[in-house]
Amino acid sequence: MEYRDAKSKFIQTWGALGSQWGINKTMAQIHALLMVAPEAISMEEIMEELQISRGNASMNLRALMDWGIVYKELKPGERREFFTAEKDLDELAVKISRERSRREIKPALKVLKEVSSIEGGTSSEEKHFIDQTTKLYDFVLKADNVLEKITEYKDNWLTQLLMKFMK
Amino acid sequence: MEYRDAKSKFIQTWGALGSQWGINKTMAQIHALLMVAPEAISMEEIMEELQISRGNASMNLRALMDWGIVYKELKPGERREFFTAEKDLDELAVKISRERSRREIKPALKVLKEVSSIEGGTSSEEKHFIDQTTKLYDFVLKADNVLEKITEYKDNWLTQLLMKFMK
DNA sequence: AATATCTTTCATTTTTTTTTGAAAGTTTAG
DNA sequence: CTAAACTTTCAAAAAAAAATGAAAGATATT
The missing domain is CATH 1.10.10.10 (Winged helix-like DNA-binding domain superfamily/Winged helix DNA-binding domain)
Structure with a gap:
């Protein structure tokens, strides 16, 4: 080519x-x-x-x-x-994930917290809603934290991460 | 509410x-x-x-x-x-990442390999192109591998991942 | 084998997103 | 201050994506 x-x-x-x-x-x-x-x-x-x-x-x-x-x-x-x-790929990926976290994940978490905190109704439908959105909140929060931790490893975070899994 | x-x-x-x-x-x-x-x-x-x-x-x-x-x-x-x-969130996330890898990352890798493999030209412009796309290929390949490894941890992979970073 | 119940398809319409380009804005220079 | 060289803005146009709904396809029932 x-x-x-x-x-x-x-x-x-x-x-x-x-x-x-x-x-x-x-x-x-x-x-x-x-x-x-x-x-x-x-x-x-x-x-x-x-x-x-x-x-x-x-x-x-x-x-x-x-x-x-x-x-x-x-x-x-x-x-x-x-x-x-930005030509450094580690840096590029870090910037993109921080920005997406700030723009999308954080606001989504806010909503998840809100909707999962309604007064526990009586119907099983409501119970399931609260249960599922709470789980979702916990999951997304955890994922966001992992992402934050990973990108704190300034240099070569990806390589280091891969190592952790190769052992 | x-x-x-x-x-x-x-x-x-x-x-x-x-x-x-x-x-x-x-x-x-x-x-x-x-x-x-x-x-x-x-x-x-x-x-x-x-x-x-x-x-x-x-x-x-x-x-x-x-x-x-x-x-x-x-x-x-x-x-x-x-x-x-699918209501299990670990399972949901695993399915989504596997599917995105298959549909988007893998094809992108193919193109990156292709374009980074052109005959090394003489101009510094071409050299830089080859260098940058090669780096990109390596980076994306590594990221894809990490993702694959992570999602192999069938259950509670997210929690386990967080642990690794908490130590 | 005709009918009833439900699902899929796809040409057309609607909505949303992106792009254009000319006017307004900004900055530097003389 | 005014002109020249650029950049940004934004209403309108174009393009792309998504939604509609009616006809065609299934599949079960009588």
Whole structure:
């Protein structure tokens, strides 16, 4: 395979994968493009390479920066802004899991706590509801804690984790 | 909060969460409904409770069954079909991660291997591409292995995992 | 073998999400 | 201060995804 084709295939695949994980296609594609770019690139270049509009590029770059996985870089003497992606994969994974925990898991936990705390009704239907949502709360809380612990292992957490299971 | 409201809030929240994880809203809602139902329920009831059409219910139930997290149950003497969800959370999580690995991670790995194996070009751009996609391949492969190992711990894998980190 | 009960399929419609592009906003330079 | 060089915003358009519902398929019952 040619380099051009490989790059394009990588960007397309990453984009498609993004959709399956609740991230929009363009956002994932921009991220992919920046991941394999040896140095920071401008918005103009991103638009050109992915064939997208200025507004689209601007909004998705902003979203990536909100996730903390893409950085703005200013080159001296240059008016335009350049962008780079977090390239360290351990760091990338840590940032993504922290952010998802903050945005999705924590709010979900709040709701689970709420709904599992209703006054215990009499019907078996209500009893089962309380029981099941309580279990769900405990489970998600535990999972969230495990994730937090794992990502505390600053460097090479994944390798270390794998070791623990190889023994 | 009233039981009715709690149940509705739970279903809504689960549905919204589903969207963020690349699962469609109705599918997640049906799953939520079945999770808290003390016993198997019919398609008619699902349609009624969630206010959705027959076709929608049918397709999403089928999808849930393809994921292996909802089962069809036949009641003796009954013509209609009834449905239940996997209620054991450890089992549920194991099924979901195995399925996502099969459907998404494995195919992604294949592409990563492909694109990282192009003939090493001369330009630094190509070198960086090969280097980065190779790292990504290694990382994802390792993550997939960890996930596989973790889910092998049949029972209480989450608790056991947490222990390992508490020490 | 005709009817009744229930489920699936899929072309069409509806809803939701994403993208566009031009106007407004911002920052630097002269 | 004004112009030039960029970036952001957001209403409208386009595209994608999901839902509907009626017809076609099953399967059991008489």
